[in-house]
Amino acid sequence: MEAVSKTINTVGTRHRLEVVCRLLISGSSNFNELKRALRMNSTTLSRTLKFLEKRGIVDRRVTNTQPISVNYSLTGVGQEFSDIIECMNKWGKKLLRKDKITLQSS
Numbered sequence: 001m002e003a004v005s006k007t008i009n010t011v012g013t014r015h016r017l018e019v020v021c022r023l024l025i026s027g028s029s030n031f032n033e034l035k036r037a038l039r040m041n042s043t044t045l046s047r048t049l050k051f052l053e054k055r056g057i058v059d060r061r062v063t064n065t066q067p068i069s070v071n072y073s074l075t076g077v078g079q080e081f082s083d084i085i086e087c088m089n090k091w092g093k094k095l096l097r098k099d100k101i102t103l104q105s106s
Helices: 002-011 014-026 031-038 042-054 081-105
Strands: 028-030 058-063 069-074
Touching: 002 014, 014 028, 014 031, 014 042, 014 069, 014 081, 028 031, 031 042, 031 069, 042 058
Parallel strands: none
Antiparallel strands: 028 069, 058 069
16 A cells, blocks of 8 residues: 555645646646646646656756746656546546436435
């Protein structure tokens, strides 16, 4: 169970999972694109990206343009979360179906 705890500590918050999912879909996004897509405030997004970058999940690339552009993408380690996210998605869909059935029969 130590490995499960490590995984949860790395991407176990809603905001971290949302960023990882978004980058799995988009491949690469700049800060404002992520902020708009996730409807997350700047402080929360910035902290989340810094945390994931420090853990080797997210790669931050600065492009020397005018104005400077910063793009975020998943590292190889971050890409490995796709299987976990897919399992969570399947499990969540089952829960949603059960909730719908429960609500209809109430």
